[in-house]
Amino acid sequence: MSSDYEYSDEEDFYDDDEDMASAGDDDSAPSDDDMDMDSFADDFKVPQHPPRKSYEIEHEPLSQQAVERLMTTDVDHISGIFGVNESTAALLLRYMNWNKERLIEKYMDNASSVSVAAGVSTPSRASPSVSGPAPIRSSGTRRRTIRQTPVPKAEPSVCPICFDDSQTSFLALSCDHSFCISCWAAYITSKIREEGEHAVRCMAEGCALVAPDPFVVSTLANSGEDEDGRTRERFQELLVRHFVSANPHLKYCPYPSCTYTVSCPSASSRSSLTTMVPTVSCGASHKFCFGCHIDSDHRPVVCPIAKMWLKKCRDDSETANWIKSNTKECSKCQSTIEKNGGCNHMTCKKCKHEFCWVCMGPWSEHGTAWYSCNRYDEKGGVDARDAQSKSRASLERYLHYYNRWANHEQSAKLSVELYNKTEKKMEEMQITSSLTWIEVQFMKRAVEEAERCRATLKWTYAMAFYLDRGNEKELFEDNQRDLEKAVEDLSELLESPIDPETISTLRQKVTDKTVYVAKRNEILLKDTSDGFAEERWKWNIAVEGFD
Amino acid sequence: MTSISSRRLRKELNEIQAEGCPTGITLLSADNFESWFFSIEILGESLYQGEVFKLMFRFDSNYPISAPAVQFVVDEDSTAPVHPHVYSNGHICASILGNEWSPVLSVSAVCVTLQSMLASCKSKERPVDNDRYVRYAPDNPKKTRFHYDGKRSMR
Ligand SMILES: [Zn+2]
Ligand SMILES: [Zn+2]
Ligand SMILES: [Zn+2]
Ligand SMILES: [Zn+2]
Ligand SMILES: [Zn+2]
Ligand SMILES: [Zn+2]
Numbered sequence: 001m002s003s004d005y006e007y008s009d010e011e012d013f014y015d016d017d018e019d020m021a022s023a024g025d026d027d028s029a030p031s032d033d034d035m036d037m038d039s040f041a042d043d044f045k046v047p048q049h050p051p052r053k054s055y056e057i058e059h060e061p062l063s064q065q066a067v068e069r070l071m072t073t074d075v076d077h078i079s080g081i082f083g084v085n086e087s088t089a090a091l092l093l094r095y096m097n098w099n100k101e102r103l104i105e106k107y108m109d110n111a112s113s114v115s116v117a118a119g120v121s122t123p124s125r126a127s128p129s130v131s132g133p134a135p136i137r138s139s140g141t142r143r144r145t146i147r148q149t150p151v152p153k154a155e156p157s158v159c160p161i162c163f164d165d166s167q168t169s170f171l172a173l174s175c176d177h178s179f180c181i182s183c184w185a186a187y188i189t190s191k192i193r194e195e196g197e198h199a200v201r202c203m204a205e206g207c208a209l210v211a212p213d214p215f216v217v218s219t220l221a222n223s224g225e226d227e228d229g230r231t232r233e234r235f236q237e238l239l240v241r242h243f244v245s246a247n248p249h250l251k252y253c254p255y256p257s258c259t260y261t262v263s264c265p266s267a268s269s270r271s272s273l274t275t276m277v278p279t280v281s282c283g284a285s286h287k288f289c290f291g292c293h294i295d296s297d298h299r300p301v302v303c304p305i306a307k308m309w310l311k312k313c314r315d316d317s318e319t320a321n322w323i324k325s326n327t328k329e330c331s332k333c334q335s336t337i338e339k340n341g342g343c344n345h346m347t348c349k350k351c352k353h354e355f356c357w358v359c360m361g362p363w364s365e366h367g368t369a370w371y372s373c374n375r376y377d378e379k380g381g382v383d384a385r386d387a388q389s390k391s392r393a394s395l396e397r398y399l400h401y402y403n404r405w406a407n408h409e410q411s412a413k414l415s416v417e418l419y420n421k422t423e424k425k426m427e428e429m430q431i432t433s434s435l436t437w438i439e440v441q442f443m444k445r446a447v448e449e450a451e452r453c454r455a456t457l458k459w460t461y462a463m464a465f466y467l468d469r470g471n472e473k474e475l476f477e478d479n480q481r482d483l484e485k486a487v488e489d490l491s492e493l494l495e496s497p498i499d500p501e502t503i504s505t506l507r508q509k510v511t512d513k514t515v516y517v518a519k520r521n522e523i524l525l526k527d528t529s530d531g532f533a534e535e536r537w538k539w540n541i542a543v544e545g546f547d
Numbered sequence: 548m549t550s551i552s553s554r555r556l557r558k559e560l561n562e563i564q565a566e567g568c569p570t571g572i573t574l575l576s577a578d579n580f581e582s583w584f585f586s587i588e589i590l591g592e593s594l595y596q597g598e599v600f601k602l603m604f605r606f607d608s609n610y611p612i613s614a615p616a617v618q619f620v621v622d623e624d625s626t627a628p629v630h631p632h633v634y635s636n637g638h639i640c641a642s643i644l645g646n647e648w649s650p651v652l653s654v655s656a657v658c659v660t661l662q663s664m665l666a667s668c669k670s671k672e673r674p675v676d677n678d679r680y681v682r683y684a685p686d687n688p689k690k691t692r693f694h695y696d697g698k699r700s701m702r
Contacts, residue, residue, distance in 0.1 A: 161555070161611060161612075162551045162554065162555060163555060163558050164550075164554065179650075183551075183650065186612045187612050194609075194613070203649055203650045203651065204651060205652055206647075
C-alpha cells in the first residue's frame with residue numbers, strides 16, 4: 001500500500017473547511033473540546049508553512065540543480081587547490097567518492113598516481129613501473145590498434161571499430177586513441193543508457209582514460225545521436241546520483257523518474273534511527289523514509305523495528321495467508337459473509353448478528369469502555385508449560401498482531417474502492433441536486449484521513465508485537481485503541497447510505513469525525529515519537545541499535 | 548541489425564576466410580550475423596591436452612560497441628572446460644566480455660584470449676559458486692553481472 005501521508009495536506013484540509021464555512025452553513029461548528037476549527041482556519045490563513053511537529057524531522061528537498069550547485073562548489077574548491085581545470089577536478093573527486101580531504105591528502109602525496117587511477121592521465125612513459133604486472137592481453141600479431149606506444153597524430157584513414165570509410169570526423173582523448181565520432185557517440189550512449197555508467201572510458205583496449213564531461217557532452221551534441229537530449233539528461237542524473245550516494249546527508253527520492261534529493265543531516269547516523277522515524281518528502285511531495293528502504297511511511301515505528309517485523313511477516317507468510325481472505329463465516333449461523341468496505345463492524349445478512357471482523361467477537365463489546373480488540377491477552381503464553389503449547393501460544397500471539405496489521409492494509413484498500421463507488425454517486429448528486437463541487441468533497445477528505453490513520457494503526461501492531469509488557473505498553477495501547485475506535489466510527493459513517501435529503505447532516509457528522517480522527521492520530525504519533533526520544537519504549541527482544 | 552554491426556562482422560569474416568583463424572581455432576559455422584561457432588583447442592603443454600571445445604558467439608545490433616555474448620557449448624558432444632572461471636553450463640567469467648570489453652577487440656581476439664586463459668590454468672576446478680550460479684543463470688551470459696576478482700580473473 002502506498003500511503004501518501006502528507007502533513008502539509010492539512011493546510012489544504014483547513015483551507016477547504018474555510019471554503020465550506022464561507023459557503024454559509026458551517027459557522028456554528030461545534031468546537032471539539034480544545035480543537036477549535038475556526039481558530040485553526042484562522043491560523044492557516046497566514047501564508048506560512050505550519051511549524052514542524054515534534055515527530056517530524058527537519059529536512060530539505062533539493063532540486064537536481066541545487067545538488068549540481070553543491071557539486072560545483074566542491075569541484076571549484078579542488079580545482080583551485082590543485083590548479084587543474086574543472087573537468088579534471090570533477091573526475092578526481094568522483095574517483096575519490098567526493099571525499100575532498102582524502103583526495104587532497106592522496107594527491108599531495110602522489111599526484112600522478114592518483115591522476116592515473118582516476119583516468120585523468122595516462123601512466124608516464126618514463127617510468128616503466130606502471131601499476132602491478134601487465135595483464136595478459138590478447139592477439140599479439142593480429143591486433144589492429146597500437147597500444148602503449150603513442151599513436152601518430154595523423155588521423156587514421158578508417159575507424160578501427162566500424163571500418164566505415166565515409167567517416168571523416170575523428171576524436172581522441174589525451175591518449176590519442178582516435179575513433180570516429182559515430183562510434184564514440186554510440187559507445188557513450190550505450191554506457192550511459194544501458195549500463196548507467198557515468199565514467200566512460202576510452203574505447204581502446206586496456207586504456208583507462210575517462211572521458212571528461214565536456215567531451216561526453218560535445219560528442220553527444222555534435223554527433224546528432226542524442227536529438228531528444230535524453231542521454232545528456234541521464235548523464236547529468238547519473239552524476240548527481242553518484243554525488244548523492246557518496247554523501248550520507250543526502251538521499252535520492254526513490255520514486256520512479258523523480259529527480260529530487262532530500263538533505264537530512266540529523267538522520268545520517270545509524271544511532272539516530274533508534275530515536276526517530278526520518279519520514280521525509282521530496283520537492284514533488286513523495287514521502288519516503290530516509291533511514292531505510294521500506295517503501296511506505298512506517299510511522300510511528302522506528303526503522304529497526306519495522307524491518308524486523310516485515311522480515312517476520314515474510315518468514316511466516318504461509319501461516320498467516322488465510323487471514324487475508326475477504327470472506328468469513330458468521331459465528332452464529334455459519335453463513336458466508338463478505339467484507340466489502342473498510343469498516344470492521346459486520347452485520348450478518350441472514351441472522352443479523354453483529355460482530356467484529358477482526359476478533360469475531362460480538363460488536364456490542366466494542367463500543368464500550370472495555371473495548372480491547374487491539375490488546376493481546378498475554379496470560380495464555382505464560383501458562384504454557386510444554387514446548388508444543390508454548391509454540392502454539394507464540395503463534396497465536398503473532399497471529400493476533402499480524403491479523404490486525406493485515407486487516408488495516410486490506411481495509412484501507414477496500415475503503416478506497418468503496419470511495420470510488422461513492423464518488424460516482426456524489427457526482428451524480430451534484431447534477432441532480434443543488435450541491436456544489438466543494439460541498440461533495442468532504443467524503444474524499446474523510447476517506448484520505450481514514451487511510452492515513454489506518455497506515456499509522458497498521459504499524460502500531462508491529463510496534464506492540466515487540467513492546468515489552470508493562471505500563472508503557474498499556475499507555476501505548478490506550479492510544480491505539482482510541483484511534484482504532486475513532487477510525488472505525490468514521491469508516492462506518494462513510495458506508496452509510498447517501499441521499500440528498502440527509503446529506504447535510506451526514507456531512508456535518510463526517511466532517512466532525514474526520515477532525516477528531518486526525519487529532520487522535522496526531523496524539524498517537526506525537527506520544528510514540530516522544531517515547532523514542534525519551535527512550536521510554538522497552539522491547540521484548542534484542543533490537544538493533546537499542547541496548 | 549544496424550549497418551555498423553553487419554559491416555564489422557562481414558569484415559571480420561572476410562579476414563578469417565582470407566587469413567584463417569589463429570592456431571588452434573577453427574571456424575565451424577558463420578551462416579548469419581547473429582551466431583557463429585568455433586572449435587578451440589590448446590596447443591602445447593596444458594591441462595587440456597587432447598581436449599577440443601566448442602565456442603558460441605552471439606551478436607546483437609550493438610556489436611562491437613557492446614561485447615558479444617560468448618560461451619562454451621554444452622550438448623551431447625561437447626562440454627565446457629573445467630576451469631575456475633568457466634561454469635558447467637558453458638558461461639565464462641572473463642572481464643573482457645564484460646566491463647573491460649573494448650570495441651576494438653574482435654572475435655579472433657576473444658578466441659585467443661580464451662585460449663590463453665585455458666593455457667595458463669593451474670588446476671582444473673569449477674568456480675566455487677558453480678551449482679548455485681548454474682541453477683539460476685539466465686540463458687544469455689551477458690545478462691549476468693559477473694564479479695571479476697582482480698588479478699585472478701582473465702582478461
Ligand atoms: Zn567508427
Ligand atoms: Zn585511450
Ligand atoms: Zn520524489
Ligand atoms: Zn525507515
Ligand atoms: Zn449469521
Ligand atoms: Zn474486535
